Amino acid sequence: MTPNKLAVIGGGLTGLTTAIRAAQKGYNVDLYESAPTLGGRTRSFFHTPTQTWVDNGPHLLIGVYQQTLALLTEVGASSFIQWQDTLTLPLWDMRRGHFALTTSSKLPFSMALIDAVLRMPQHGLKSLPSLIRLAISMKFTQQGTVSDWMNRQRICSPLQRDMIEVLCLGAMNEPMQSADAASFCYVLNEAFSKHIHARLGWFTQPLSQALIQPLEAYCQQLGIRIHTSSRIVQLTKNTDDCTLYTRHKQQVYDHIMMATSASIRNQLLGIEQSIETQSICNVHLWFKEKLQLEHPFIGGVDTYGQWFFDVSQQHHEHTGLSHLCVVISADQSKLSKQEKIGRVLKELQAITQQPTLKPIHHQMITVKDATHVVRSHATLTMPTCIMDACEQPQSGELPATIETAVLRGEEVARKLPNINL
Numbered sequence: 001m002t003p004n005k006l007a008v009i010g011g012g013l014t015g016l017t018t019a020i021r022a023a024q025k026g027y028n029v030d031l032y033e034s035a036p037t038l039g040g041r042t043r044s045f046f047h048t049p050t051q052t053w054v055d056n057g058p059h060l061l062i063g064v065y066q067q068t069l070a071l072l073t074e075v076g077a078s079s080f081i082q083w084q085d086t087l088t089l090p091l092w093d094m095r096r097g098h099f100a101l102t103t104s105s106k107l108p109f110s111m112a113l114i115d116a117v118l119r120m121p122q123h124g125l126k127s128l129p130s131l132i133r134l135a136i137s138m139k140f141t142q143q144g145t146v147s148d149w150m151n152r153q154r155i156c157s158p159l160q161r162d163m164i165e166v167l168c169l170g171a172m173n174e175p176m177q178s179a180d181a182a183s184f185c186y187v188l189n190e191a192f193s194k195h196i197h198a199r200l201g202w203f204t205q206p207l208s209q210a211l212i213q214p215l216e217a218y219c220q221q222l223g224i225r226i227h228t229s230s231r232i233v234q235l236t237k238n239t240d241d242c243t244l245y246t247r248h249k250q251q252v253y254d255h256i257m258m259a260t261s262a263s264i265r266n267q268l269l270g271i272e273q274s275i276e277t278q279s280i281c282n283v284h285l286w287f288k289e290k291l292q293l294e295h296p297f298i299g300g301v302d303t304y305g306q307w308f309f310d311v312s313q314q315h316h317e318h319t320g321l322s323h324l325c326v327v328i329s330a331d332q333s334k335l336s337k338q339e340k341i342g343r344v345l346k347e348l349q350a351i352t353q354q355p356t357l358k359p360i361h362h363q364m365i366t367v368k369d370a371t372h373v374v375r376s377h378a379t380l381t382m383p384t385c386i387m388d389a390c391e392q393p394q395s396g397e398l399p400a401t402i403e404t405a406v407l408r409g410e411e412v413a414r415k416l417p418n419i420n421l
């Protein structure tokens with residue numbers, strides 16, 4: 001008999017994917033999650049004042065998320081994603097108001113992108129040489145930060161401000177001055193290379209319903225035992241297996257899959273390595289007024305809030321209230337909570353042209369370790385029987401996203417020996 005008792009530590013998207021793929025290979029799987037509910041960074045909570053489920057933070061998908069899409073199709077949840085027909089990036093800034101990078105489906109994508117950029121206000125033909133230099137340089141490995149890359153290629157500032165900066169903060173959750181050029185280049189190539197991939201999508205239900213519950217139900221069908229409110233506090237390596245400890249019990253396993261954050265993994269395995277993460281701050285606001293943004297989400301240019309999500313529109317909510325969420329990516333300001341809410345509210349008042357707009361409820365959620373930044377680091381050697389699926393993107397790899405969580409979960413399960421009964 002091949003030893004087949006396996007534990008997954010962490011019930012986020014990586015852990016759920018790992019558990020599903022390991023169970024499908026015939027492993028006998030226990031999944032441990034320290035929180036009372038599954039989901040990790042893709043979790044929702046019940047907001048009592050409005051009696052609705054609210055996401056930790058809104059999530060956008062890119063058409064290139066093929067593994068996520070395949071997994072959600074397998075669990076019967078792909079209908080909870082709404083995709084754009086073709087790539088549209090709705091934007092707003094104080095001087096130009098609403099404008100967009102909108103590609104046409106009638107042209108080949110590279111032509112459509114050039115046409116879309118040229119039609120944006122303050123661009124025109126003067127952005128064309130920069131766009132061509134950018135497109136050519138995307139084919140080569142890039143060194144340093146995104147700013148270094150842009151400066152090397154003499155990319156004009158309107159193109160940096162209206163496209164590169166917005167996409168960089170959105171995809172890498174890091175400003176151009178520190179984001180890894182090699183990874184960002186990979187994102188641009190992946191996201192824009194194939195016509196069908198070049199679009200954005202969003203969930204039409206809170207993440208708990210659209211993503212986590214379908215995955216949890218599938219786990220149960222596969223016989224995976226899910227232990228929520230079960231924090232792993234210690235892990236010891238024996239000769240051929242490992243022992244996991246929660247506060248109240250211990251259990252021996254043939255294989256352990258780590259699907260926590262990298263810092264928890266390092267704590268449990270006694271690894272000394274500094275971990276660099278970036279925060280995301282989400283300001284949820286509810287208004288009595290009927291309020292609808294021009295698009296389900298809008299990217300801000302030179303704004304404090306980077307993304308303005310119309311959650312009511314995305315979720316087709318009919319609560320009688322308008323729910324908006326402003327995302328402040330890589331927030332490094334020292335502003336107080338009230339000051340942050342005040343600033344994003346001012347921007348929303350300008351975007352909606354309703355200067356007297358006042359929310360009746362608000363909730364600010366700052367996820368301190370929202371994403372692991374992309375950096376070069378030494379590859380870790382894991383003790384035998386422990387496998388690592390934690391987020392820690394290397395320079396040149398895709399940054400931390402839903403898709404990379406699914407990819408890591410699938411990859412680590414693929415490396416498991418086949419069960420030989």
Ligand SMILES: Cc1cc2nc3c(=O)[nH]c(=O)nc-3n(C[C@H](O)[C@H](O)[C@H](O)COP(=O)(O)OP(=O)(O)OC[C@H]3O[C@@H](n4cnc5c(N)ncnc54)[C@H](O)[C@@H]3O)c2cc1C
Nearest residue numbers: 010012013014033034040041057059060231232370401402
């Ligand atoms: C606000 C926000 C917005 C985001 N927006 C986007 C977006 O628009 N698009 C996109 O693609 N990605 C986005 N991301 C990134 C994406 O959510 C993450 O990359 C992905 O969810 C990571 O999944 P994971 O399973 O690897 O980690 P996690 O979701 O962090 O899961 C790790 C789990 O391990 C559990 N755990 C920790 N310690 C223990 C222990 N000792 N014992 C047992 N369990 C433990 C944790 O409770 C957690 O549930 C966003 C993230 C945040 C926070």
